[in-house]
Amino acid sequence: MRKSIKLGLGAALALSVSTAAVMAENVKIAFIDPLSGGFAATGINGLHQFEFAAETLVNAKGGVLEGDMFEILPFDNKVSPKESLIQLQVAIDQGARYIVQGNSSGVANALTEAIDKHNRRNPDSRVLFLNYSAVDPALTNEKCNFWHFRFDPHADMKMAALTDMMAENQDIKKVYVIGQDYSFGKAVADAAVSMLAEKRPDVEVVGNELHPIGKVKDFTPYARKIVSSGADAVITGNWGADMLGLGKSILENGFEGPIYTYYAAADGITAAFGESGVDSLYLIAEGDDNPAPKPETQEYIKAFKAKYPDGNMSQTRITNVIQMLAQAIEEAGTATDVVQVANALEGMTFTDSLWSTEEMVMREQDHQLIQDIHVYGHQPMEAPYDMDNSGYGLKVQFTVENASADIETTCDMQRP
Amino acid sequence: MDLVLVNLIDGLVTGLLLFMLSAGLTLIFSMMGVLNFAHASFYMLGAYFAYQISLALGFWMGLIFAPLIVGVIGAGVERYGLRRVHQYGHVPELIFTFGLALLIEELVQFIWGRNQMPYQIPDILNFTAFAISGNSIPAYKVFMIFISIAIFIGLLYVLTKTRVGMIIQAALSYPRTVEALGHNVPLIFMGVFGVGTALAGVAGVIAGPVLGTFPGMAFVLGSIVFVTIVIGGLGSLWGALVASLLIGWITTFAKSYNIRMENILNSVGISTPENLSDSAFRDIWAMTSPQIADILPYILMVLILIFRPYGLFGNREA
Structure with missing residues (x-):
């Protein structure tokens, strides 16, 4: 009896070792984002989009470098910078050479610093940080480093696109800026005030206020x-429950102007606004119109919705991350020497995006992806292009091509 | 001036909602000595059940049945959980309800997921009742006010004018004597726990569409409910009402007006330091009332505990 247990254990061990040996060929991409707690919905949906993109856009087409497959390793960081650093170490120990993260700029700031340090001290196990959603401008400015690449336009670029749109809309005379009381909320408010002053000096900012993040029960x-200030438009960087609570409250209490947001879609928000958000809610993001103009993109979305019926194709930049990484690995001819991969990624012109016919450029001086930015409106939308299966989705209202391609950066890149 | 009226109405709505939660809690606390940490979780369950029922049978059926289901679950928790734990003293009871709160939150996430549910105001109430200089008062808020007041009057009637109410009141103060008189005190406890949780369920049903139905909704309200019953006085229905309204109005007014700490300090004769950015008290000077609105009830609670430990209307120490 005992012998058979030993035998079984031995066999199991041998099996696990041999699978590890097979797996070693994989290109391991560590996904470090919240998979439990209050922001888990966003994190898990992002993870599904990464897994689906890796499977469909890379592995199903034979992988990279003649047969190496992409493998996404999920790590739960509970949106805590401290926890993220622990998970980063675990990921590196498990052989991941690429780190993807997006939720919270606080986490991204901690990660980019830790990765910079790690890469200087451990030249044999260097990693790249592919940031798909953290939009604090500092990450590609004063805090930039060679290992960090950002695929989402940062907060100032988005605000520049929004204020371009407002510059053309002479109906807006008074603007109310409201946000969550932390670095990102303040960055949005500062950008709004300074850019409006530049592009529309006649517009009056009638309110500029921050509220406690995640603690307001009733907005x-x-x-x-906001209503009694006489504002014609509201600008907010709120996300999650704070976005929904603020938006619903503003609409219920008689506000009729547009509400310009960064994150008022998906993860239950689109469904909860429903009819009430039509012609009121706007959102600034990269991506493409709905229904997607490219037939292959339509197929991609349909396949994603077939696999994850409750999921949302809400972060279109994720496919860009996967495709551009694959392209960079092919160009570099290696997946393990990340310096060569980073050199290929730096300055890369990317033409195969599902979400654009234009070329996208990974800007050399600060590793910021330059792409079109759209202002979307919350509108009725047929499935599968809607969000939250609600019959409502995002429709492009205004586009800035190659947005902020020449935006200034203070980045002083130190290359290895 | 118009805004004052609007804020009075908004504060009333917030306060009455808080009252429905704290009324049940204060009765349970004073009767059984149990700090029911899971109370706000029953509020969340009410919202989720009502949402689920409303998908099939409409909002009104949800309003009737969701609190009933929550009440039955509450009574079951008392009968098969708390009563067994009771013999080991208050600390195990406390831990039991705390664990229950975590369990309910995880269960809700397991069944309904982590997203906000699209639980909507019924169409028949989805219009503007009236507007005060551009600020519209939704009909649903008026409806919330009426429901809460009806419940308060009903509770007050039952507790003070009926035989059941008298026995409950007696059991609150002298459970052993009441038991010796032949009344089934454990049954009364179970009934009070059931009704208390059902009230929390009602609050959930009517608050779900406006404050959002999401797994964090219990956590957001959890601590403020305890503050309310401590301020009001344990076991006092009037205390719960007054404290709820007080908190509703204080937080609403503090958020609606940008009162700067600087102005308050200046008006009492302290002048602003010249180098504000170098001053050690910079943060205090820069404070505004909306920023501290949510901690004002806690400050009030601390003051009450210092100067009137039995609460505004209570008659025994917290």
């Missing part, structure tokens, strides 16, 4: 202030 008092 009615804020909504009252």
